[in-house]
Amino acid sequence: YKAFIQELIKAEDFIFMEFFIINKGVMWNTILQILMDKAAMGVDVRVIYDDMGSLTYLPRDYAKCLNARGIKTHAFNPLRPQLAMAMNNRDHRKILVIDGKVAFTGGCNISDEYINTKKRFGYWKDMGCMIKGAGVEMFTISFLQIWNYQASEYTSYSHFIQNREVFSSLKNPGYIIPFSDSPTDENNTSLNMHLNMLGCAKDYCWITTPYLILDSEMISSLKLAVSNGVDVRIVVPGIPDKKMVYEVTKANFDTLIKAGVKIYEYTPGFIHGKVCIIDDSSALVGTVNMDFRSYYQHYECGVWMHETACLTDIKNDFEEIFKVSHEVSLEECVNTNPAVKVYRNILKVFSPIM
Known part of the structure; x- marks a missing residue:
């Protein structure tokens, strides 16, 4: 957040902001004044926010309000009373x-819980990255693609x-490949990025995700990585934001732990x-959750x-995360109330729409 503010203050030519959620509060009010x-x-100055993501936070005419203040704004994919699959295609990207x-x-939206000035679900931990140089071009183009749409x-x-x-003076080591993903093409880029990380790992593969809603392909890839001797660890929330989704997350624990994945x-x-x-060689940072929505339905982005x-x-x-986290044991999964297990398995049927 501090880096957001520092860089926004330096802006001389343009500012592009694209976020799933914008919510009024300390964070947004500070940014809005700068904009x-x-x-x-x-x-x-241009802003895109997802209409569904911000539905309960912003007035219906908020885009008009911002436009009147000189901030060019679109609410992405406005919600309409219709049965259409397109209503599931949300702009889950976070780009500045x-x-x-x-x-x-990264994962951070514009809302006070993300910077812990507002408490929701205990301490809120998020991660993101700042890039400089030629790699920024991809995010500029991704934003304008959505804008022009x-x-x-x-x-x-x-x-x-x-x-x-x-950027000729920038001499940082290594390489980065920014990427974006769209549900309207044939490439499941977000899914493939995760599968590729698992397939390339030789020593360890550590993952954080707020949601763990997996299909058979991802489960097989996780199992295969473990069978190849890879230390696979997945960190999920201790306090969930969506209780039904979290029950589906927990429904995967038993299968993964038996295969050797550490949860x-x-x-x-x-x-x-x-x-x-x-x-110690590669990392992936972005907006992609390990769930059906991120893999198949949402507009996503990230940096490899x-x-x-x-x-x-x-x-x-x-x-540091592992130090303050609880490793789930197989015994805990086995001793789960049978009624809860049935409930979770019923919910798993609806995984593709969660």
Whole structure:
């Protein structure tokens, strides 16, 4: 959040914000004031928020309100009273791009619980990354693709893409590949990114996800990684935000633990980060949950990193998470009330729509 503010204040040309949730409060009010100030200075400020994600937080005409303040705004995929599969295709991305030079992504939406000024579900832990350089281009293009899909007037990418020579002084080690995913194409990029991480791991694969709603392909991949000698660990919340979804998450524990996957519950509260690291060599940070919605229904994004300096920070963060988390035992799964097991198995039938 502090980095958000620091970089927003530096904006000179444009600010693009695309978030699943925008909720009024300390976090948004601080950002909003900066956006209004920048718009008044002639900075091109654009905001996209998901209509369903922000449904209970913002007035129905909030986009008009922001537009009137000089902030060009769209509510993505407005909810309508109709039976249409498209209503399930939500914009779950979290993107902030500033001047085509700096970009942020990760699990953090714009709402006070994400910065713990408002308490919900214990301590809220989230993770994200800031990138600088040529990799920002992908996020600029991803934002404008969604923008142009909704806008009446087409915006060309050319003005917003920085010349690569601007970044010639950046000499950080390693490589990054930013990516975006759409439910309207044939590529399940988000799913494939997770499968690829599991397939490439030789020593360990550690994952955090707020939801663990898996299909047979992902379960098989997790089992295969363990059978290849990989230390597979998955961290889920200790305090859930959605109780029915959490019961489906717990319904997968028994199968995974029997196969050798280690499951941890984040004791302090709710862990919302979507991070994966393997073998001290590669990491994945973004908006992708391990569930059907992220894999097949939502617009998502993230960054794959290889041999970058921040891998040490990511691994250290995981080790701190393990210290305060509870490892779920097979005995706990076996001793679960039979009625609860039946309830969870019934809910698993509805996994694809959770």
